[in-house]
Amino acid sequence: MEKKNKLLNIEEIHTYYGESHVIQGLSLHVDESEAVSILGRNGVGKTTTLRSVMGLTPPRSGRISIDGKDTTKLPAHKVSKLGVAYVPAERHIFPGLNVEENLKLAARPANGHKSWTLERVYDQFPVLSDRTKQDGATLSGGEQQMLAIGRALISNPKIIILDEPSQGLSPLLVNAVTECIQNFCVNSGITLLVVEQNYRMALKVAGRHYLMGTKGQIAGVATTAELVGNPQIIQDHLAV
Ligand SMILES: Nc1ncnc2c1ncn2[C@@H]1O[C@H](COP(=O)(O)OP(=O)(O)OP(=O)(O)O)[C@@H](O)[C@H]1O
Ligand SMILES: [Mg+2]
Numbered sequence: 001m002e003k004k005n006k007l008l009n010i011e012e013i014h015t016y017y018g019e020s021h022v023i024q025g026l027s028l029h030v031d032e033s034e035a036v037s038i039l040g041r042n043g044v045g046k047t048t049t050l051r052s053v054m055g056l057t058p059p060r061s062g063r064i065s066i067d068g069k070d071t072t073k074l075p076a077h078k079v080s081k082l083g084v085a086y087v088p089a090e091r092h093i094f095p096g097l098n099v100e101e102n103l104k105l106a107a108r109p110a111n112g113h114k115s116w117t118l119e120r121v122y123d124q125f126p127v128l129s130d131r132t133k134q135d136g137a138t139l140s141g142g143e144q145q146m147l148a149i150g151r152a153l154i155s156n157p158k159i160i161i162l163d164e165p166s167q168g169l170s171p172l173l174v175n176a177v178t179e180c181i182q183n184f185c186v187n188s189g190i191t192l193l194v195v196e197q198n199y200r201m202a203l204k205v206a207g208r209h210y211l212m213g214t215k216g217q218i219a220g221v222a223t224t225a226e227l228v229g230n231p232q233i234i235q236d237h238l239a240v
Contacts, residue, residue, distance in 0.1 A: 004031040005067075007159055007191050008053065013062030013072075015045075015052045015216070022048045023059065023216035030159065035185050035192040037206035039199055041238060045216030046195040047089070050163055053193075054086050055079045067158055083158035089167050091148040095137035099128050102136045102147055103154050110156030114188055121150040124184060127176075142173030146180060153184060159191040166198040174201060181205045199234050203227060211237045 008030040015023035022045045030036045038046050051057040053064055055076045064072045066082050080086070094102055103118055110116070122129035125146045131139065136147055145165055152160045165181065166174045178201050185192055185205065196202040202209060203224050211233070213219035219237065227234055 004034075006030070006065075007032045007034075007067055008193060009063075009065045010049075010053065011063045013049075013052055013059035013064065015048055015057055015059045017048075017057070021215075023052060025062070026212075026216050026218060028210050028218055028221075030191055030193050033189040033191055034208065035194070035206040037202040037209045038193070038195045038212055039197075039202055039209055039234070039238060040212030042197070044212050044214055046212060047163055049212075049216065050086065050088075050161055050193075050195060053079070053161065054084065080155075083156075084161060085152035085155050085157035085159070086161045087148045087152050087163065087165070089163040091144050093136040093139070093144050093147055095135070097136055098133050099136055099139070099147060100132040103128075103150055106151040107154045108156050115156050116153040116188075118154065121154050124153070125150050125180060140173075141168050142170070142176060145169065145173075145177050149177075149180060149184075153190075157190075159193060162192070162194040164195055164197060166196060166201050174198065178204050197238075199227075199238060213237075 006029045010026060010028050012025050012027050013023055014025060026049060040046050048057060052059045055074050058073060066084060069082060071079050103121060127143055127146055128150055139147060165177055169177060182205055184190060194206055207224050209222055209227060210218050211220040222233060
């Protein structure tokens with residue numbers, strides 16, 4: 001079998017906030033064109049794992065590489081330049097800028113015919129194309145999530161990292177955002193790492209799932225088929 005390229009590889013990282021040892025030896029990887037989720041209870045360290053990858057809260061030990069390049073000690077802007085688009089749970093829409101300005105500010109050229117352009121983002125998110133001149137900060141929660149994802153796409157990254165895209169959305173909007181993520185993953189074969197408490201959404205958008213235990217360690221890993229076939233795994237793992 002052809003050996004897959006580990007686009008993101010996290011090896012045995014330990015991450016702290018001051019004295020607080022939050023991530024205690026975590027390893028995981030995401031292959032090129034793969035969509036992977038991290039599932040875990042509140043406060044186990046999911047966001048901290050993403051912040052470690054982004055260089056926002058760098059690990060004190062262990063190793064992180066992106067497309068074979070060691071990024072463990074790189075600051076966030078350099079990690080982002082290597083082609084990592086991070087959409088935090090708070091979305092960080094630029095206030096005072098309209099939808100189009102938000103998108104244009106994030107746009108980066110890509111080589112290849114399937115690159116993301118303004119037109120392609122509007123095509124994918126018709127909601128945004130109806131609101132190009134609206135201040136990003138006045139969009140609804142679901143619209144802001146779509147804008148945040150659109151901004152990630154238009155930067156033409158190697159990998160998109162989403163922290164709880166369903167957070168704060170009504171069930172209807174969760175479905176809409178889920179469909180968008182499914183569409184752009186399937187259509188463009190983009191590499192995705194997503195953190196979700198909404199495991200139904202995670203099962204729809206990712207094919208492989210890491211179950212995070214306390215102390216930010218990986219307690220298990222399973223494919224979507226395995227979790228659908230044995231929902232008890234999720235219950236045991238995520239029930240409070
Ligand atoms: N800036 C910080 N300073 C100190 N401790 C923090 C900080 N941010 C997070 N923590 C702590 O680190 C632990 C992991 O937090 P983290 O936000 O990574 O969890 P999470 O799995 O993303 O949780 P949630 O599901 O609620 O988003 C928690 O105990 C949290 O209180
Ligand atoms: Mg979190």
